[in-house]
Amino acid sequence: xxxxxxNDRSESASVTVVVIAALSxxxxxxxxxxxxxxxxxxxxxxFRNCFLDSTRVIVVEGGAGRERARGATNAAIDAFSPDWVxxxxxxxxxxxxxxxxxxxxxxxxxxxNGPQEIRIPxxxxxxxxxxxxxxxVCTVDxxxxxxxxxxxxxxxxxxxxxxxxxxxxxxxxxxxQVPFMVIRSISDALDADLPSEVLAIFGNKGTIRAGALVGxxxxxxxxxxxxxxxxxxxxxxxxxxxxxxLGVFPQLTRSPKPxxxxx
Numbered sequence: 001x002x003x004x005x006x007n008d009r010s011e012s013a014s015v016t017v018v019v020i021a022a023l024s025x026x027x028x029x030x031x032x033x034x035x036x037x038x039x040x041x042x043x044x045x046x047f048r049n050c051f052l053d054s055t056r057v058i059v060v061e062g063g064a065g066r067e068r069a070r071g072a073t074n075a076a077i078d079a080f081s082p083d084w085v086x087x088x089x090x091x092x093x094x095x096x097x098x099x100x101x102x103x104x105x106x107x108x109x110x111x112x113n114g115p116q117e118i119r120i121p122x123x124x125x126x127x128x129x130x131x132x133x134x135x136x137v138c139t140v141d142x143x144x145x146x147x148x149x150x151x152x153x154x155x156x157x158x159x160x161x162x163x164x165x166x167x168x169x170x171x172x173x174x175x176x177q178v179p180f181m182v183i184r185s186i187s188d189a190l191d192a193d194l195p196s197e198v199l200a201i202f203g204n205k206g207t208i209r210a211g212a213l214v215g216x217x218x219x220x221x222x223x224x225x226x227x228x229x230x231x232x233x234x235x236x237x238x239x240x241x242x243x244x245x246l247g248v249f250p251q252l253t254r255s256p257k258p259x260x261x262x263x
Contacts, residue, residue, distance in 0.1 A: 016058065017055060017056070017086060017249060018084070019245070020062055020076065020086065021059070021061060021062065022061070023064065030242035032242075033242060036050045037049045043075045045060055045062050047076070058076060058082065060075075064165070069172075073085060077172075077173075077176050085169065085179070087165060087169035087170065087183070088184065088245065089165065089185075090241075091104055091161040092143075092150060092162045092190075101186065101236050101239070102240075103131060104137060104185070104186065105124050105132070105133070105181070107119065108120060108137070110136055110137070110138050110139070110157055112138050118170045120180070120182065131240075137161050137163060137166055138162045139162070139165065139167035140163070141164070142164075144162050145193060145194045161184055183248065185240050185244070187230075187233050187237040
């Protein structure tokens with residue numbers, strides 16, 4: 001097993017930011033904008049050592065779901081001793097006003113299964129008209145596919161968006177006393193169902209099953225159009241996420257670290 005590089009604050013990094021995402025699609029546009037110095041596989045995760053001016057950005061591809069997100073976060077903190085950890089990626093929208101590519105910044109993360117909640121002290125203002133949504137994000141265990149399911153989740157949790165990793169990242173960072181943020185980009189809106197094939201192809205955890213993809217195409221050849229649209233929406237959302245993150249990194253260099261101890 002390859003072990004990720006240990007903490008190294010060489011090359012005059014003013015701050016080290018770890019970016020945790022589930023899938024390569026979510027970080028590909030961001031990586032194209034960074035100076036990628038090194039790529040290492042370790043502990044089942046992919047780590048990329050990057051720079052944006054004097055900010056060191058460690059981009060971690062951790063895999064989908066809570067367990068993978070928790071493991072990736074612990075591994076990154078152990079290896080890099082970051083100043084900040086950001087849980088980023090794509091998200092399902094639970095607000096009517098949300099469109100593909102709109103950005104969600106969490107001021108609270110909650111569990112769809114119970115009472116656990118973690119508050120995140122941030123100073124950004126909710127600006128839906130400008131495509132920036134600030135509010136509660138709910139972490140779920142499986143893909144929320146239909147409009148009815150999305151509305152039920154919204155009504156039960158009062159969340160504005162749903163993902164599968166952020167609570168695990170946030171709780172790990174709180175335990176490890178590392179400042180963190182949750183930043184997501186909307187890839188599917190509230191008003192549309194995802195095609196039924198999504199659950200077979202991606203499974204409950206969001207990882208692609210090649211055999212299921214082929215089987216779905218045989219059963220319903222026209223689903224290729226729906227799946228291509230999902231891919232296009234995800235790509236667009238990832239580009240929007242990259243643009244937003246490039247504006248966030250310099251601010252983290254100047255910002256005081258928040259206190260999560262009472263969350």
